[in-house]
Structures are given as structure tokens and as C-alpha cells.
Amino acid sequence: MKKLLGSFLVTLTFLFVLSCQSTAQSTAQNDTKAGGPGAAAAPDDNSHLARIYDRHGEGIILAGAKTYTVMKNDTLSHIARAHYGAGDHPYYFPLIIAASKEGVDIVDPDSIEVGMQLTIPDLQANLNDPKARANLKSLLKAVADFYAAKPGAQSGGLHDGLTRLYNSL
DSSP, X not given: OHHHHHHHHHHHHHHHHHHHHHHHHHHHHHHHHTTSGGGGGOTTOHHHHHHHHHHHHTTSOOTTOEEEEOOXXXXXXXXXXXXXXXXXXXXXXXXHHHHTOTTOOOOSTTOOOTTOEEEEOOHXXXXXXXXXXXXXXXXXXXXXXXXXXXXXXXXXXXXXHHHHHHHHO
């Protein structure tokens, strides 16, 4: 009886250790996918950007916002420039993405499609309100940091432009 009980306990211990290792590996994989501690290895993970836009979307003032339908050859930078002006204004594209979360799934600024309905917030209303302005600065900083970690010349340019805009607010 003692041998049977001993074998049973050894088997249970083995299964417990095996279960703990499997859980640790699964947790590490989920953290990487969700932008957790292991996420630094995958800076281009769109789920990380999606969380940034979701977190900041609620702090945007939508009173006075316009609706814009994406046309052929549109880019978010061109749309931002058309609605907000020249200079660094094309780098306000994260504001449009964060405001357009209802019914539209945009994470990558290059992924807009003809026919999408975008929400174009009133920029001045968001800049004049202290809470909305702080939210906008935080949004621009978070997106700039994302692009700083992403390799490629375009990412470097986006990081620089977003940082310049963030610092000007």
C-alpha cells in the first residue's frame, strides 16, 4: 500500500511540475501578444497600437466632430492635413484613428479603405480643453514611442514628427 501511495504522489508531483511549466510558457506567450512584459520583442504588434487608441479614444472631445468618407488614394496624413492644416498637422492622424473606433477597425495608418467613415474631431476643442489636451499629448507620445521601437525609415520619420508635435503642445 505504501508503494502504491508513493507512486501516486510521485506521479501527482510530476504532473503538477509539468502543469506549472506549461502555464508559465502560455503566460509568457500571452504577455507578448498582449503587449505585456515580453512584448518588447514584437514592437510591430498591432494589438499594442489598438490598446493605445482604445485607451485614449474616450478622452477625445467629439462635439463638433465631422464625418469623412475615405476616397481612393487617401491617406490618414493627407486627411489630417486637409482638416487641420499644414506644418506638423499631418501627425494628428492618431487623433483621427482614436476617434474613429466606432464601427471602424483602424490600427495601422496605412490600412484605411475606400468607403470607411472616419470621425474628424474638432482639433481646437481638444486643444482648448486641459483634459482633452493632456489626453492628446499622451496619445501622441504613446504612438511616437511605438514607432521608435519599430524598425524602418518610415517608422523613424513617424516617430520624429509625432515627437515634434507632442513637444509643441
